[in-house]
Amino acid sequence: MLLRGVLILLAVVFVIWLLSARSRVAKRPRSVRQPEAFVRCAHCGVHLPRNDAIVDDGIAYCSETHRLAGPRETAER
Numbered sequence: 001m002l003l004r005g006v007l008i009l010l011a012v013v014f015v016i017w018l019l020s021a022r023s024r025v026a027k028r029p030r031s032v033r034q035p036e037a038f039v040r041c042a043h044c045g046v047h048l049p050r051n052d053a054i055v056d057d058g059i060a061y062c063s064e065t066h067r068l069a070g071p072r073e074t075a076e077r
Contacts, residue, residue, distance in 0.1 A: 036049050
């Protein structure tokens with residue numbers, strides 16, 4: 001009889017702990033990422049985040065190789 005009471009008490013304490021843990025997780029503020037600006041490589045046309053681009057005289061490139069190659073003449077596609 002005593003063992004049954006202890007088990008019931010432990011089950012009740014566990015359920016209360018579980019519910020309080022869920023409420024703590026629900027109250028945690030979510031981090032919101034701001035949209036990131038994208039640019040287009042002047043050589044190959046790939047779009048990439050501005051922070052990852054290599055910018056030379058205001059012209060964005062996706063890599064050092066494309067910066068050295070320079071902008072590609074674009075024809076209508």
